[in-house]
Amino acid sequence: MNNRRKRRAEFARFRRETGGALLTWLVDANDPAMREAPPLLVGAAHLWCENLLAAPRHCICCLSLIWNRREVGALLLSMPMNATNSMSVNAVCARCWAHQALDEIEHAATDVLRAVVPNGHFEALPC
Numbered sequence: 001m002n003n004r005r006k007r008r009a010e011f012a013r014f015r016r017e018t019g020g021a022l023l024t025w026l027v028d029a030n031d032p033a034m035r036e037a038p039p040l041l042v043g044a045a046h047l048w049c050e051n052l053l054a055a056p057r058h059c060i061c062c063l064s065l066i067w068n069r070r071e072v073g074a075l076l077l078s079m080p081m082n083a084t085n086s087m088s089v090n091a092v093c094a095r096c097w098a099h100q101a102l103d104e105i106e107h108a109a110t111d112v113l114r115a116v117v118p119n120g121h122f123e124a125l126p127c
Contacts, residue, residue, distance in 0.1 A: 013086065022117055024078040026109055028097070034075070041077050041087045048075075048089040059093035061100055061108045066093055073097025076109050078116070088116070 025041075027034045029049075035042060048057075049069045056065045066072055073094035079087040090112050092105055 021081045022078045022113060023081055024076065024109075024113065026074060026076050026092075026106070028074050029069075029072045029091075034077075037077055038079065040085060041079055044087045045075050045077055045089050048091075057091055059096055060090050060112050061092055061096040061105060064093055064095075066091055070094070074105070076112060078113065 025034070025037050027037075034045065037045075049072060052066060052068055052072075056067045058064065059066055060076060071094055072091050074092040074097045076090040076092070077087065078090075090109075092100075092108070096105065
């Protein structure tokens with residue numbers, strides 16, 4: 001199975017498992033609070049960052065390629081509410097994280113999440 005087909009199959013499986021609801025975190029890549037996310041999600045984020053050189057990813061805001069860990073400003077982590085091993089990791093590049101308004105970043109994150117949960121409404125949880 002080629003990489004594109006594999007990614008599409010993984011995306012379809014993730015979408016089916018959401019049941020219309022996601023748990024999400026948008027965190028600074030260097031924020032210790034990231035450790036408060038579920039351990040499987042933290043592990044997926046670390047693996048995602050380690051594999052950037054072999055599989056660069058796009059910033060969800062400006063769509064520029066992210067080639068290494070230093071270029072990651074924030075991570076958008078998500079998983080279905082009842083997930084045992086399904087999770088998603090997306091990134092905001094360091095430039096966008098430092099210079100774009102949080103509203104613009106949240107809008108880009110919403111666009112990414114709506115690909116999984118169409119017509120979804122996403123709100124921050126009270127701390």
